[in-house]
Each structure stands twice: as structure tokens, then as C-alpha cells.
Amino acid sequence: MDKIGTDRFKTALLLFAVAGLIAGLGVYAAGQQHLATLAWTAGVTPVLATLVVEILRSLRRGEVGLDIVAALSMTAALAFGETLAAAVVAVMFSGGTFLESFAEGRARREMHSLLARVPRTATRHRKGGFEEVPLDAIEPGDRLLIRQGDVVPVDGNLVSASAFLDRSAISGESLPLHISRGAEALSGSTNAGDAFNLVATQRAAQSTYAGIVRLVEEAQRSKAPMSRLADRWSLGFLAVTVAIACAAWWLTGDPIRAVAVLVVATPCPLILAVPVALVAGLSRAAHFGVLIKGAGPFETMARIRTLILDKTGTLTDGRPQIVAIESRDNMSQDEILRLAAALDQASKHPVAQALVTAAKARGLMLPIPSEVAEVPGEGVIGLVEGRRVSVGGIGFVTHHSEAGSGGHPALAAGSVLVALAVDGRMAGHLVMSDPLRAGTGAMLDSLRRGGISRILLATGDRIEVAERITKGLGLDGLRAGLTPDQKVLLVLTERKNGPVMMVGDGVNDAPALAAADVGVAMGARGAAASAEAADVVLLVDRIDRIGPALDIARASRRIAIESVVAGIGLSVLGMIAAAFGYLSPVQGALLQEVIDVAVILNALRALRITPQDPATSAVDTKDRTAS
Structure with missing residues (x-):
């Protein structure tokens, strides 16, 4: 099932659970207790069935999550006739998964736009004229016409007297390059001068640009999926819940007390607090012109310790x-x-x-x-x-x-x-x-104060250019003349120092952006490929937005953890009360609802986060409009 189908399914589950709870309450008020039991059971059954399937899949992957507690509470409530409590838990759980799915709704799209930059056809010399042919039809030795503004479709050698190529998207060079007859022209470069002739040396599938596409896809596949923040507490909470429920049943002989404990223990503070805080933080980041593609990358941003920056169009303006x-x-x-x-x-x-x-x-x-x-x-x-x-x-x-x-x-x-x-x-x-962006030094100092321990420059430009541009910035490392695969290797090497954030804007940066724990693309003027490969896109052409984005991520994560700790603490107190018989299953479910509301209200504080650095937190009217 694709992402859209999954979201629709989770929405349907929530609506079904809510409908079952409301219908049951309606017929119960009319004195039809049997029908109420059927309605509540009907609302719980699809949620529970879906949950069991997900638990089995997780166990096959060797993962144990808090979903087990929710499944146990619904199963026990149905087994011992506490169907209203089961219905309340079903609504809470399906609502939590719906919110979590919404938080992931900004997930990355397919890489089709990366390929879209290269023309689908090329102009080939044929019998004294020209013909348009698909890229796959180009063979080494074919003579191609590259018109002004065209993207070079395959690697080849120049056979015209000269050509002027903009290679910033491939090599990171800030200024166009003048090449002479016989020089190599890389696919993905843009013809910035008059039309010229090129003899293909590679097929399209083996050319530089196609190689970059493959690097992006491989890097994205190799990135380990983010585990939910809530699951990090799952084993401990699950053990405490089962222990209290079993002790209550064994010591009193009353299974309903165990049911009440399980209902109160339904981990909605964990299931709800994290996605609500992160969604609120995502919205707050968007206010500053920072689009973050989902809660996973956003949560990872709070733990970033190493920052790798591209030069052209990122650290510099990218325009002469x-x-x-x-x-x-x-x-x-x-x-x-x-x-x-x-x-x-x-x-x-x-x-x-x-x-x-x-x-x-x-x-x-x-x-x-x-x-x-x-x-x-x-x-x-x-x-x-x-x-x-x-x-x-x-x-x-x-x-x-x-x-x-x-x-x-x-x-x-x-x-x-x-x-x-x-x-x-x-x-x-x-x-x-191509000078540094204004305020770059102050921005880097601010990032260091915020917790970034290593800042490096990775560029395809020449070493002497990179050294001149970055003089006085106090970088922890400078790597020049890098190819796209070398940038990926640098990212993977730096991971030993902690989570890595990579910032870039060109096609040549896309593989490294995909390989990094968090990839950030300059989306205002950057290449579509980098925006697709990245986890974060800066919608305004200001690199200083990285600081506010990191501040918001850290604050949102802190609020989420505070909500989780407070919610779980209250749940444990409720579980103890239920074990001693002070709460029935329905009362326990309602108490859990009160805890959930308190947790959600606290998590929504993320909507009011203000970045700590006043130099980067100001948003002018123009940029507000752009974001």
C-alpha cells in the first residue's frame, strides 16, 4: 500500500472507531445495552485487527513497540466485557496513529524531477541534417548539437572551436567555464554560450549525470529508517505495565483490575505527545521559511553535531x-x-x-x-x-x-x-x-554556541578559491575538488562524530544530501534534484535560517520529552490506583483521556517557540510572504 493509501486507511480507522463509540453511547442512552456493546465492539475490531498485524510485522523485524500495550488493553477489555473502555482506547490509539501519519505527510517525493532536468531527447547530426532522438538511442561517436541554454545530455568531447559551460550544478564551480576543441563536456552542464557540436563518448546511462542519480538512490536506500521517539521507552514501560496488571490480578483475583491497569496504561501520552509536538514544530519552522519533510528528520535535527557546507550557492551567493x-x-x-x-x-x-x-x-x-x-x-x-x-x-x-x-x-x-x-x-x-553571504561568520558562531561541534566545507571548486573564500571562518575542515561520490564518502566518514547535517544547492550535492542524517537544500534558487534528495528545504534564499530551524527542532524535542515524562508519570500513578481498585476500566479510560488532553496542550507549546538567536530569528515582511 502506498503512502496515500496508508493515510486514507488510518483516517478510515479513526472515523470508524469514533463512529462506533458515538453510536454505542447513543443506543446505550436509549436503553439498548446489547446494541451498545455490539456498536463498541464493531468500532474496536478493525483497529485491533490492524494493530495486531502491525505488531506481528514489527516482531519479525526484531522491533518491540508500545503498540503491544494498546493491543493488550483492547483485547482484555473485550474479553472481560468492558467494551466501552475498549472503544475509548480504540479512539485514542487510532487518533494517535492518525496524528503520527500526519506528521510524516511531508515525506520526500520520488526522484522523478532529478531526471526531469535532463532533456528526454537530443539533437543528432544525420545525413547533412538534424534529427531528434531519445537519450537511450545515443551511441558513443554520435555527433550532437547543443543549443544555447540546453543541458548537455551525455558526456562527450567538444568538436567546435570553443564552448562556454555552466557546470555549477555538477562540479560546484561558481563561474562558467570556457573550454576549447577536444575538451570534455560533462552531462548535466548547461550551455551558457552559443550552440556547439559534441561527439558523445558515453551512453546516457553511463554518463556523469546518470551516475549522480544512481548515487542519490543508493544513498537513500542505505539510510537506516528513523525509529519513533516513543518506542525508545517501549520495553521499560511495557514491563512495568504487565508487572502491575499481573500483580493486581494475582493478589486480588479480580481480572477487571488488570483490565483497568491496562486501559490506564494505554501509551497515548507517548503516541500523541511526540507527533503533536513535532507537527507543531514543523509548522513553526515553516513560518521561518524552512520546510522539513516529516517528523523523522525534524527529530534528528535536534541531535546534529556535525555540519558540512557546500560553497557555491550555499556559503556564497552563487552569482558573480x-x-x-x-x-x-x-x-x-x-x-x-x-x-x-x-x-x-x-x-x-x-x-x-x-x-x-x-x-x-x-x-x-x-x-x-x-x-x-x-x-x-x-x-x-x-x-x-x-x-x-x-x-x-x-x-x-x-x-x-x-x-x-x-x-x-x-x-x-x-x-x-x-x-x-x-x-x-x-x-x-x-x-x-562570488563572495560569502553576508553574516556567514556570525551565523557559524551562533551554530557553534547552539551545539554544533564540527563545521566543514565540501566543494567541487579549486582549493585556492575555497581557502580564499573561507579565510577567517574558523572551519574545522576544508575539502576541495570533490566529486559527488567523494562528498558522500565525507558525509559517511563524519558520522563517527555524531549525526551529520549536509547543506547544498546543486545537483552535485544531491547524493551527499541523501546520505546525510539530515540533508538541507537551498530551495529558493537551488537545483530541483537537491530539493528532492534533501530532508529539509530552505524556501527563502538565506542560509542563516539553519540556526532557527535547529533551535526549533531542539525545543520541540525537549517539549515532546517533557510531555512524555509527565504523561507516563501520571499514567503510572493511575495504574497503581487501578490496581488497588480505585478506578474501573471506564474510569481509567476517561482519566487517560484527561492525561492525553493535558499532554497535547503542553505539546502545542511548540507552536510558540522563538529561536534563541535574535540575529537569526527576525523575519522581515518579504520573507514571511515567501515562506
Whole structure:
């Protein structure tokens, strides 16, 4: 039975139990005690039968849960004619499982969207023309046309003069890569320049992107399922319950006292308190733009001790930004940016689009360029307000500048230099980089104060770029140049230090997100694959939401445990009272209902959790809308 079918079945059980209890009370009030007994029995029977089946399945897996106590109480109540008590217990139990199922309702979806990113067909050269063929039909040696904006469908070698590839989703590199004839183009990369030709070297099923899909699926299968928090107390509570019930029966010879003990012992404080507290916490986390896919990952978040961060798009913004503008001809910085951005409006190059965005952010008016000619991956030439402008790489612009380059600023690792020439003269340079997100240092310090003992960076980018970006952050480790399977290995290795949380945004992060105890995806601008593989999705493009999410998880777990301890303590007192004959089975069931209400009200305090760090707990109006 699938997840939807299971949820519907649990809902039907709850409705059936409630209907049986209400119908029985109705006919009992009319003086029809026999019919009332039948109605209560009818309401209990499907719940008890389902419970017995689940217990048998659990025992075959070597698991012992608190469901046994509920089954014993309903069975004993029916056996000794206490059908009303049995009906009350059935409603309590089915209601608890329904709430638990609701808590798991945000479970992860299938990985179909990971495959959806790759086109279903490719354009293949055939007899002087082109044909659209399914990916499975591509053979090594086939010549493919990769148009601008297309995702490379299979691994291959470039046969055109050059190409410009955005490999951030595969390798984690923050800036697009210019490759020349003969270089390898990995599947999953996006063509950020003009169309080019590729000769396939692998079939689709053996290519890089398909390998990442397999890694995600294997990592998800290997992750051990979360046991319910309630079951951790099951054996001890079960032993205490059986001991008190047997002692009451043996010492008094009255089996009804044993029934009353079992009814009071029905572990609804455990069954109800945990899912209610966790569902409330899940709702509270969503208020901060954090979507957590179920109560299992949420409960695990409270125990996280190691945090592994991707770099591009996670620790950094993932989009090139201007870090410096240098004038070479007494031209103002704004004028340099205005002319460069005006011409770059005609280009789809990521760096060009970043310049356009930066110019608009400064409120600069951008005229429409004319007579534009672009050399893919190198630069653009055209007319802006009647002036001949060239913008692009230093070599390209120098070639179109009468006075040459005149020198240029030194570049840090991971930076890109954009040159500008106007009317044949070098006008200036713009230095582009992918900087850290604002407040990253303060966020990491806050996470350490909250209980995170190890923070590491795992990136596919070059080591010198990673070291420059993270200088001064005080990380416990830095791993650069990692492939997707190496990121998975790092996650598995770090598990010896405790539960691991992995945060990433690209397709290359998806296997590690799936392998981690808790995977967190930057869902606002990240790849769909990472969002599908992750247990947690940040719906707003702010990594600092991790802090509030962890605070809420810890507080929700604490509230759940408080509710469990208080509820079980009251239940034990009720069991003792029932053993001494002070409570009948029905009175015991009603007392348990009062305990349940108190436990639920306490668990709902999770809806009012406020993250401890004021720097990360503030939510502005824009982000509230987004979440």
C-alpha cells in the first residue's frame, strides 16, 4: 500500500472507531445495552485487527513497540466485557496513529524531477541534417548539437572551436567555464554560450549525470529508517505495565483490575505527545521559511553535531558580483559600469547578466546597444550612444583597443576580470567574484554556541578559491575538488562524530544530501534534484535560517520529552490506583483521556517557540510572504 493509501486507511480507522463509540453511547442512552456493546465492539475490531498485524510485522523485524500495550488493553477489555473502555482506547490509539501519519505527510517525493532536468531527447547530426532522438538511442561517436541554454545530455568531447559551460550544478564551480576543441563536456552542464557540436563518448546511462542519480538512490536506500521517539521507552514501560496488571490480578483475583491497569496504561501520552509536538514544530519552522519533510528528520535535527557546507550557492551567493571597478581613462566607476552593462544587455553570458543586474541595482539607465557582435566566451563589441564599445576578457578587449591593456589589477583566486574599451581606448576594469553571504561568520558562531561541534566545507571548486573564500571562518575542515561520490564518502566518514547535517544547492550535492542524517537544500534558487534528495528545504534564499530551524527542532524535542515524562508519570500513578481498585476500566479510560488532553496542550507549546538567536530569528515582511 502506498503512502496515500496508508493515510486514507488510518483516517478510515479513526472515523470508524469514533463512529462506533458515538453510536454505542447513543443506543446505550436509549436503553439498548446489547446494541451498545455490539456498536463498541464493531468500532474496536478493525483497529485491533490492524494493530495486531502491525505488531506481528514489527516482531519479525526484531522491533518491540508500545503498540503491544494498546493491543493488550483492547483485547482484555473485550474479553472481560468492558467494551466501552475498549472503544475509548480504540479512539485514542487510532487518533494517535492518525496524528503520527500526519506528521510524516511531508515525506520526500520520488526522484522523478532529478531526471526531469535532463532533456528526454537530443539533437543528432544525420545525413547533412538534424534529427531528434531519445537519450537511450545515443551511441558513443554520435555527433550532437547543443543549443544555447540546453543541458548537455551525455558526456562527450567538444568538436567546435570553443564552448562556454555552466557546470555549477555538477562540479560546484561558481563561474562558467570556457573550454576549447577536444575538451570534455560533462552531462548535466548547461550551455551558457552559443550552440556547439559534441561527439558523445558515453551512453546516457553511463554518463556523469546518470551516475549522480544512481548515487542519490543508493544513498537513500542505505539510510537506516528513523525509529519513533516513543518506542525508545517501549520495553521499560511495557514491563512495568504487565508487572502491575499481573500483580493486581494475582493478589486480588479480580481480572477487571488488570483490565483497568491496562486501559490506564494505554501509551497515548507517548503516541500523541511526540507527533503533536513535532507537527507543531514543523509548522513553526515553516513560518521561518524552512520546510522539513516529516517528523523523522525534524527529530534528528535536534541531535546534529556535525555540519558540512557546500560553497557555491550555499556559503556564497552563487552569482558573480562586482568587487572592484578600476578606471584607466579618468572615467567614473558608474560610467564604466553603465557602458559595460548597456552592451552586455545583448549577451546571455552569466557574467554579462551580473553586470546588467548590478547596473540596474545602482539605478543606472541603460541605453539599447546596436551593431552588436559577440564572440562566445570572450566578449562583445557594439555601439552604445554612438560610441564603439568592447567588453569582455582582457585578451579580447586588448585586441580591440588601440592603446593596449595598459596593465590590469592583480586577481585573487576565483575572481574574474572584465575589461572595457571605449572608442579604441582602454577605459577600465571590473573585478567580479562570488563572495560569502553576508553574516556567514556570525551565523557559524551562533551554530557553534547552539551545539554544533564540527563545521566543514565540501566543494567541487579549486582549493585556492575555497581557502580564499573561507579565510577567517574558523572551519574545522576544508575539502576541495570533490566529486559527488567523494562528498558522500565525507558525509559517511563524519558520522563517527555524531549525526551529520549536509547543506547544498546543486545537483552535485544531491547524493551527499541523501546520505546525510539530515540533508538541507537551498530551495529558493537551488537545483530541483537537491530539493528532492534533501530532508529539509530552505524556501527563502538565506542560509542563516539553519540556526532557527535547529533551535526549533531542539525545543520541540525537549517539549515532546517533557510531555512524555509527565504523561507516563501520571499514567503510572493511575495504574497503581487501578490496581488497588480505585478506578474501573471506564474510569481509567476517561482519566487517560484527561492525561492525553493535558499532554497535547503542553505539546502545542511548540507552536510558540522563538529561536534563541535574535540575529537569526527576525523575519522581515518579504520573507514571511515567501515562506
